[in-house]
Amino acid sequence: MSPYRDHVQAALEGDRTFAGLYAVASRGPVRVAFARIDGTIDVETVEVMDGAAPSIVDIVPAAGWDEREAHDLYGIRFDGHEPLRPLVHHDLDLASWTVAVQGRDAYQVAVGPIHAGVIESGHFRFHLVGEKILHVDARLFHKHRGLERAAEGAELDDGIRYVARACAACAVTNGVAYAQAVEQLLGYRAGTELARARTVLLELERVWSHLNDISAVCAGTGLAAGAQRFAGLTERGRRLNAEITGHRFLFGSVSVRGSRLTLDERAIRAVQRELAELRAQATSGWRELLFNRSFQDRLPGVGVVRSRDARRLGATGPAARASGIEEDARTASPDLGYDAFVPAVQNRALGDAQGRLEQRHLELEQSFELLEALLDRPLAPSAAENGGAARQLGASRVESPRGATLCVVERDGDRVARVHLRTGSYANWPVVAHAAAGNMLPDFPLINKSFELCYACADR
């Protein structure tokens, strides 16, 4: 064992969890991030010798994609990661990026990158016998725009654009994670009012996103009436966003070292009224879904992820909680307004499509309650407070509608030297492939929708 691997082993046996790994430059070093229970992120440096670093993928299977990405984008080899399959690079040689599945009647089905509905681009290679999925190789990164590299050299306050625009569905989460990372390296901290403004935006993002996900699961089972009902509510959620911030996806509402979000007494009352109405409608729509037998019959036992596998593969967010993992980055966000927050967990955490849908409903209720409490008084512009020591590197983790999102920012003076974004979707993609194995191919759209991950912020 190398000292690095021993160290990783010890960190995981203590109270820390793996949060991400990335290469700083093509000669290295590599950084590995761990999250502590209190929300502190430890970012540690791994030296690269002759273009290689020891792999930790056998200790932390969740680091599999991170090492493959660092290899493709920065050419770093990871000793012990065999075979080191391409992830971002689209090698035309099928054998290089798929796991060989052989045997009588085994065959492959190639799906994507262009899909039949309005879906982001990504390719799935299914290995099947009959209609049973034996294994799936996901080849994403069709949407890789090089956003992290593009952000290098930007002024620290301006770099937020690259991270927030990585994904419309996680724009607030990514923005807050970036803002907090930069504030940390500049020695700033959010006060109560700034924390409150950001938490309002994060929960508004969760509301429309979870409404959209419920609609998507209805669509995945062919229940058009349910899909339409919740699509209508998603539209109302986005209109509310536009009313509050001027943008349906809350773009531009998060900034470094401050917030311009303003809601006077009258606006607060109007927002509270609309949220109460949206909540009542969502509750009544949900009740209808519960009583719909043919819909409910499609969900149990589909795309099961057991708790042990969820942990091993690094699942996060509603998908992890539906498998019984009681973790939520909101319990460890001291600079946000989540005091005394307790993650929602189900009594029967079976980790199937039904569980992941139910989890959205529970969290939606929670978000409505949080918003009601947060919006009990007007919101005025606020600024972060200066006080701490400046640092070279800042790191922050924020819970998106799809799980914990890590943002690390390294500085060169007052400019971005390197920024790395590891979103909840990125962490969960390998879990989707795991969930699909053993199921019928026609159930894959439903399994995929029960996770409803973004491709955009995984690909960047």
Add this chain to the structure above:
Amino acid sequence: MLTLLRDLRRLRRAIALERPDRGRSLAVRHVDAGSCNGCEHELILVSSPYTDLQRFGIGIVASPRHADVLLVTGPVTTRMREPLLVAYAAMPEPRLVAALGDCALGCNVLGMGDELVGPVEALLSVDARIPGCPPSPDTIAAALLELLDSHA
């Protein structure tokens, strides 16, 4: 189920969308060529009860072989160049191309030059431009209706 349908009927009555005066149709195939997912999320809601573009005979079809319009989002990444051209080649003629969103139009694109080959008009001749970051469902609907009126 009956309650679900009743609620939807009530909602539609409350929104009271105008009835179509057109007797034509347009089949649309969407291709995501590297968007941030915002255009997709808005395009999905073009079918919500608030916009209901289907009432004009405009719908998203599963294959480019059935499509009149190729609706492209995103700044066109190097990795989506080929699939985009393959989808276009699969369409029957006459065929139209619409660029959806600022990225597809080459405005304010944030990525690295070496990862992108866009905008869409660098690869295909564009018949309709739908600006916005992202354009709202109503904006998308209005642009597609205009395309229908000017070409059908």
